[in-house]
Amino acid sequence: MKKHSRMHLAIITVLANLLAVNLWAAPEVLWKHDFGAAKPGPLFAGGDIADDTLAAGGKSLQLAFAKAGALPAIFSAKDIPLAGTGVIRVRVRGKDLNDVANGLRLTVTLHNQTTGRRYLADGMVYAVRANEKAYRVLPIYFEVGDTPAPYTLTILPTWQAQTGDRKPSVWIAGIELEGHGKNAPYISGLLRSRTNYAPGAQVKIAVTVVNPTQDAFEGKLQADDLVGLEGRRKVANVSASLAPGERRVYDLAWKAAGAESGHEVEFSLQNKDGKLVARDSMDVGITNDGRLLAFPAHDFEQSWRPSGGGLLYVYPASHTQSKKAVEMGVRDRDNHNGRMEFFGWSWCDLAGFIPPEDPYVAANGQWWLSLKEYKEQIAMVKDSGVHVESYILGCATDEAGYELYQKHPDWFMYGRDGEIGSYNMEAHARYSRRHEFEFAPVKDGTLWASLDPTHPGVRSHISNQCIRLGKEMGFNGARWDIWMMNVAPGQYRLDGSEIAPTWEEADRLSAESLKAVKDAVAKELPDFTWGYNYGAPEENKNTPLFLAEKCRGHAWILDEVAITYGAKTSPFHFWNAYSKRFIEWGDRIRQLDGIYDPWIFDRGFNAGNPNHVEVDWLHATIFRILAGGRVWIPLYKNNSALAGDLPRMAFRFSDTFSGWNLRLQPEDQKRVVVDAPPTLWWKGYVFTNKSPEGKEQAIVHLVNSPVSEEVSGNRDSKVRPPVLNVTVRCNAVGGRLPQKAWLVMAEPLTPEAEPAVQAVPLKLTKQGSAVRVTVPSVLYLKTVVFEY
Numbered sequence: 001m002k003k004h005s006r007m008h009l010a011i012i013t014v015l016a017n018l019l020a021v022n023l024w025a026a027p028e029v030l031w032k033h034d035f036g037a038a039k040p041g042p043l044f045a046g047g048d049i050a051d052d053t054l055a056a057g058g059k060s061l062q063l064a065f066a067k068a069g070a071l072p073a074i075f076s077a078k079d080i081p082l083a084g085t086g087v088i089r090v091r092v093r094g095k096d097l098n099d100v101a102n103g104l105r106l107t108v109t110l111h112n113q114t115t116g117r118r119y120l121a122d123g124m125v126y127a128v129r130a131n132e133k134a135y136r137v138l139p140i141y142f143e144v145g146d147t148p149a150p151y152t153l154t155i156l157p158t159w160q161a162q163t164g165d166r167k168p169s170v171w172i173a174g175i176e177l178e179g180h181g182k183n184a185p186y187i188s189g190l191l192r193s194r195t196n197y198a199p200g201a202q203v204k205i206a207v208t209v210v211n212p213t214q215d216a217f218e219g220k221l222q223a224d225d226l227v228g229l230e231g232r233r234k235v236a237n238v239s240a241s242l243a244p245g246e247r248r249v250y251d252l253a254w255k256a257a258g259a260e261s262g263h264e265v266e267f268s269l270q271n272k273d274g275k276l277v278a279r280d281s282m283d284v285g286i287t288n289d290g291r292l293l294a295f296p297a298h299d300f301e302q303s304w305r306p307s308g309g310g311l312l313y314v315y316p317a318s319h320t321q322s323k324k325a326v327e328m329g330v331r332d333r334d335n336h337n338g339r340m341e342f343f344g345w346s347w348c349d350l351a352g353f354i355p356p357e358d359p360y361v362a363a364n365g366q367w368w369l370s371l372k373e374y375k376e377q378i379a380m381v382k383d384s385g386v387h388v389e390s391y392i393l394g395c396a397t398d399e400a401g402y403e404l405y406q407k408h409p410d411w412f413m414y415g416r417d418g419e420i421g422s423y424n425m426e427a428h429a430r431y432s433r434r435h436e437f438e439f440a441p442v443k444d445g446t447l448w449a450s451l452d453p454t455h456p457g458v459r460s461h462i463s464n465q466c467i468r469l470g471k472e473m474g475f476n477g478a479r480w481d482i483w484m485m486n487v488a489p490g491q492y493r494l495d496g497s498e499i500a501p502t503w504e505e506a507d508r509l510s511a512e513s514l515k516a517v518k519d520a521v522a523k524e525l526p527d528f529t530w531g532y533n534y535g536a537p538e539e540n541k542n543t544p545l546f547l548a549e550k551c552r553g554h555a556w557i558l559d560e561v562a563i564t565y566g567a568k569t570s571p572f573h574f575w576n577a578y579s580k581r582f583i584e585w586g587d588r589i590r591q592l593d594g595i596y597d598p599w600i601f602d603r604g605f606n607a608g609n610p611n612h613v614e615v616d617w618l619h620a621t622i623f624r625i626l627a628g629g630r631v632w633i634p635l636y637k638n639n640s641a642l643a644g645d646l647p648r649m650a651f652r653f654s655d656t657f658s659g660w661n662l663r664l665q666p667e668d669q670k671r672v673v674v675d676a677p678p679t680l681w682w683k684g685y686v687f688t689n690k691s692p693e694g695k696e697q698a699i700v701h702l703v704n705s706p707v708s709e710e711v712s713g714n715r716d717s718k719v720r721p722p723v724l725n726v727t728v729r730c731n732a733v734g735g736r737l738p739q740k741a742w743l744v745m746a747e748p749l750t751p752e753a754e755p756a757v758q759a760v761p762l763k764l765t766k767q768g769s770a771v772r773v774t775v776p777s778v779l780y781l782k783t784v785v786f787e788y
Helices: 003-009 319-331 371-383 398-407 425-431 456-473 503-524 544-551 575-591 614-626 646-652 654-658
Strands: 013-015 028-034 041-044 047-051 059-064 075-082 085-095 104-112 118-125 136-143 149-159 169-179 186-192 202-210 217-227 231-242 247-255 261-271 276-286 297-299 339-342 360-362 367-369 387-392 421-423 447-449 477-480 529-532 556-559 595-598 635-637 672-675 686-690 696-704 723-731 740-745 758-761 765-767 770-778 781-787
Touching: 028 075, 075 169, 085 104, 085 118, 085 149, 104 136, 149 169, 186 261, 186 276, 186 319, 202 217, 202 231, 202 261, 202 276, 217 247, 217 276, 231 247, 261 646, 261 654, 276 646, 297 646, 319 371, 339 371, 367 371, 371 387, 371 456, 387 529, 398 425, 398 447, 456 477, 456 503, 503 544, 575 595, 575 614, 614 635, 614 646, 614 654, 614 696, 635 646, 646 654, 654 781, 672 696, 696 723, 696 770, 740 770, 770 781
Parallel strands: 013 075, 297 635, 339 387, 387 477, 477 529, 529 556, 556 595
Antiparallel strands: 028 169, 041 047, 047 059, 059 169, 075 149, 085 136, 085 169, 104 118, 104 149, 118 136, 186 202, 202 247, 217 231, 217 261, 261 276, 360 367, 421 447, 672 723, 686 696, 696 781, 723 770, 740 758, 740 781, 765 770
16 A cells, blocks of 8 residues: 555544443443554654554554644544534643643534535644653543534644744544434424523524434433532423424523522433433523623634634624524524624714614714614624623714704813814815715714713713613613713813812812712613723822722723733733732722623734733733623633633632622631642632622632733743642631532542632531631642631
């Protein structure tokens, strides 16, 4: 056989091999392969079959790095019967890999041979999971259509660019594909009607059940609602009857109840004897305000998946594209994004959001938009359970601004030179010709000016404009940028008088003016929400009253200054200062009634930026979550790196990480004590809390600290080994000892386990006037919750 044609031209092609398993609902191995029968030698450039005493079959496929990019497909198999979820388990080991970045990507493609649709899933081989001395399973989870069909499997390896002169190798000993077989009925699909439901609303989830056996099935389908650390209640129970080979959809519905938080709905299929046959689950949010459950994910493992922060961003997408994005958001089990904003749609911002004509020129003359279509898109996104807000630039702009100035020049603020801002008469003249054939939209605003928030007419005008946002456009709320009813020394009225000569007066007038607008809007729209930029401590030194008013009413507070903290000129580019700054300020915003949104370096990860290091996004996500953050810029997720689904953890246990009753304790507090090396950070991460049931809690977050003291200092994305057997003690309060304790995590419970979002009960051991628990290991982040 020619060298290049070994193993069928470098693609291992086999037919699906069904292995009988005499257990109801046990996952079945539907296909597997190893290299035991292969002849040693080159397979393709960068891939060799090698003798390998560590491999079960005695041989493995060695993939050696030569350059970044894709290699030939290493596996292919046809006619695999699949439906719903499954997992591909790849046995790997590696040498000279980075810990959690720049690894080998394995891209799985599952091609439905009936419909032609393709489904993708990725796994990454990193050193944190794969060493040279032993094989470890890399699970690659997938979900295909809910109707059984034959699939073609291919696996494509791709080397990421390496740091320095590193030249890693990866060995693959074999692969197994587990899925639903033909031995028992199973749940092949879950589809919720919304991502979030208001308390009292009907939760609706369609459950698809398949009976692949040759016998009729009689049993029941049950749904249980899981919330918090141990909450569980049965919410639905229906009879399930399927003929041999039948696929049936059951529409389950129940009234949303329980704590306003992230919930997990567990579905169980039982036979007539009550024996469990199949199980699956899906998350839903129970809340009146989707902003409280805004935890979008940036999946560093899955190259094909869009970042959750932009999943439902509608403009400039077409209506069809928006509809597809909404459908994906509802269907996607990993979508935990409860909030979005509409940018760039406004006609003239505060001078007049809604145009008098349709279509109209929007956003400083940048583009034509359809008002009718835009309203439809807003309604469509709201119907999916997402809280929809309008972006407010915060100025009177363009044509409506000109008209407002002509009528009310005394409504505007002026500089010492008598100017109101910026204006462009050529753009003004061009806009008047917008209906002529030659007109082309250009980003060239005709006017930009700030209004005087202390003027009663201005307050009334802006209040009415915001009321129109809710009543006519359908927005749930608005977020201000640039200007938000604030004044500062050095701003003047038309008559030349200074509005606020001192910062104390400016603070008082700003808070008073904003309150006037919020109160006026609340009379017409009691549930209308607010959000604001300029939410960093550096930006609020002189305006404590204004900050408090901005936070009032669960306002979204955006901390954008944090994008600069990766620079070495920032005092917060040291991780200990970074974590302290975020956690303390997040607690301050929470106590002022605000929803904290801490931003990330440079507004997001860019693989092409030489200063961006993947592990920094992992550490930053941990501290953004511990700060109580609900976010716009997505949070790090990566099962291959053993970090797990951190955004889902923040969603599922939202009361533990972002609840309103959390209170940060002083760094020298004495209630909780951790016995651990200094590299395990916990001081300054202790909170008290009250559970939704009113029980007192003490919470400590355990963080295995970054290897480098500085952001961007860990070019190889190294991580510390897990800290084992950590003892945590919690003292009595008022003579009362904690009665329960849980370990909350997204990472593995123990070093050899796989990541899982879970709360595991811990055994309490009394030790004098305290109790103690033992945490098996901390790789990145684990949280201990004591309950009195």
